[in-house]
Amino acid sequence: MSKEITSRSVDFSKWYNDIVVKAGLAEHSSVRGCMVIKPYGFAIWEKMKSILDARFKATGHVNAAFPLLIPKSFLSKEAAHVEGFAKECAVVTHYRLKNAEDGSGVIVDPDAKLEEELIIRPTSETIIWNTYKNWIRSYRDLPLLINQWANVMRWEMRTRLFLRTSEFFWQEGHTAHATKQEAIDETEMILKEYANFMENYIGVPVIKGVKTESERFAGADNTYTTEGLMQDGKALQMGTSHFLGQNFAKAFDVKFQTKEGGLEHVWATSWGVSTRLMGALVMAHSDDKGLVVPPKLAPIQVVIVPILGKKMNAKLDLLQAAVDNIKGQLDGVSVKYDGDDTKRAGFKFAEYEMKGIPLRIAIGPRDLDNGTVEIARRDTQTKDTYSIDNVGDTVRQLLEEIQNSLYQKALDFRKSHTTKVDTFDEFKEVLNGKGGFVYAHWDGTAETEAAIKEATKATIRCIPLDNEQEEGVCVFSGKPSKQRVLFAKAY
């Protein structure tokens, strides 16, 4: 199977698509820009969801569900928001079909035109703040800490599985607070939760920072971001957390009575991560043999493959006892036993490599005599023989090692692909060479930011939190600058 995968060095983009499709994660559907998430991909996404959901609940949030459709006029209520989101979106104009008179099928019934068009949500700030208006009266109703897991739609012209699709799946948190500081604290707390998940579960180190004004969420006063680096040296924005100020409260007239008896607009945040994280998982760790799944997110952590055949046929009882023994030691570990005798072991090995199962345990006839098993690591593709007697401890230790090692490898890659530059020539040389993150002085203007993007396709990924302050000059304009910011080409 692996020979069907395009090599990373030949065409990274094709390699990515090959893995997503051939590992059974997702595929394009017949509907332009919309994907089908296949069972194996969905199982990984379900793990991500359950871990994140537990963290949201542990930090005081509850789930709810708001409508899929948003009245067109709602989008116009927040001036910046409509500019950002109203443009490329799916518009519902009619609510009925009827049989064509010529019998050719069904056609849209012109008599069933909606008075006001409805938009399939590209994000839900407007419909949610229109709802919060009725829920918030007093400081006693605050904070309101709500999340929803939902599908959203943005009409994308160029789509890539998981990274940019018209329909995608995400969670969107929408919180309401009595004070500015509390809203900012929430925004930052969520950013930390996101970073923790990305680093300790997906195994991707991220730079936490704030976006420049031109890269902010449409309607936000400040956008915090987590930026990861993929194997091709391009950055991936993995999740964002927005401090919305009072913008949506003002747009939807949401005020609350303060403890002191005054009437004030509510402070807001919103934050989200999406199925794009699946793209990060693929691009950060996989290799030319297929997907590599971090153990903490693997639907199957260990696969047991017996070496069937003539020699084994005499020992099937011993084999069954060995499998039971192993499973008995692996409580809490997700184990699959593949005893299918219509497929060769070599074929199975390739299949499980393609799917990125962290550990493969092979049992041959001689292993049964010796009380051993052969364990192969997917990440390093190394294998060793271990005693079956303490295979439980061995597996647990190896899974932990793999999880740590994937993160460390991604961190090492980032370190070797992060460069401080002082001139625009250096800037371009790095970007066109090894790529990666580039720290450079910037004069702080949107004009320079746009000019650099125009010239190099690199964008300011963020101004890192706790960024080192130092005097310097902008690599592009030569004007004075107080800090380097993080540039990269990005997805």
Place this chain on the structure above:
Amino acid sequence: MSKEITSRSVDFSKWYNDIVVKAGLAEHSSVRGCMVIKPYGFAIWEKMKSILDARFKATGHVNAAFPLLIPKSFLSKEAAHVEGFAKECAVVTHYRLKNAEDGSGVIVDPDAKLEEELIIRPTSETIIWNTYKNWIRSYRDLPLLINQWANVMRWEMRTRLFLRTSEFFWQEGHTAHATKQEAIDETEMILKEYANFMENYIGVPVIKGVKTESERFAGADNTYTTEGLMQDGKALQMGTSHFLGQNFAKAFDVKFQTKEGGLEHVWATSWGVSTRLMGALVMAHSDDKGLVVPPKLAPIQVVIVPILGKKMNAKLDLLQAAVDNIKGQLDGVSVKYDGDDTKRAGFKFAEYEMKGIPLRIAIGPRDLDNGTVEIARRDTQTKDTYSIDNVGDTVRQLLEEIQNSLYQKALDFRKSHTTKVDTFDEFKEVLNGKGGFVYAHWDGTAETEAAIKEATKATIRCIPLDNEQEEGVCVFSGKPSKQRVLFAKAY
């Protein structure tokens, strides 16, 4: 709070709506026909989901995600299906908005008209079978046992929260099989899983049966159903499981190579339960004081309310110790402690009654001296004093008693509201009197079924499985009949 609820005896429909809104389960949104599921309602739905999802997985199914939008032409491919589903649905015709020239907001961009309109899925058979076409080649690819949790949309003219909304949430299973018998077995297995969940978790006894031809799912060869009886004597169809024959395989040309080397169309099933189950939960058990939630589905199973005030102020340490003691005994039980000193205990009691929390533990100053607590049951509204020493056992036993008692009460209600009738006068008398299920002979024709519906608004809910066979005459036509079928007015 409870005095705000309309009494069941005054207006059942208004009572239902009052409970859904005032218990914080759901409300209507600004988008016609679409609801907002509020956090408390969503928490109950999440419990339903997680229990059902675990059962689906235990019976071999996996989850996936298919597109929200369906090309219009797909609906026309299965003749019966398009008649049933293409009519009232949300139609996406455009993919872009633009600023109005007069500055009044955004308008639909006429240049962004889709070549083919897209329908928001009313159900997903068509898009899924169009996908399965590429997944199924050989008998080795079968069975395919896939479920998705999704939002769907049917443009409803008259909506009721949870029971009938334009957008609703559900799971839809779509399975593919090599043989007819295997598909029928799947359909029936799922029906049993549904009935088990409805009876042992929601606490609503259901009649399992098959629909008449005119009540079948559009595109099915056979529709199995689970019918529950609500407190107003009307039936609620709680979930259906469809044997789809080879209809969708033929419509989408899905064939597989058999073990013997032949080429055959695949056999199919589909099955679903929706947020309608929330409506069943409300209507089956609640009373004029509010919601009653069965313990197994209660997000909060026990609420502890201290009787605060002057006498308690001297004993706050003892109170804390008592609360810790209780919580320590309630591992695995969902407990909330409400120590809010800005609200009176009586106000809290009413609030938790409204929300249907199964058990309330009150602790007064004297209880602290006596080593006791007062435990009130929501379902029977009885209360008793118990020793704090074994409050864990007491609570567990009471929760089990409540769960069983709710089911038993619903079963008793159904027994007393199930009537065998032999004449059409009796039939009408029962339906216009106490209502409920009516077993009557029917001649088996769609004409008679329609005439009875026209005359009485009652429909055939199902032909029960393992129905008793007996000679008789149709209550309407007088023609011969071999069995009684189940009639009722229904939601």
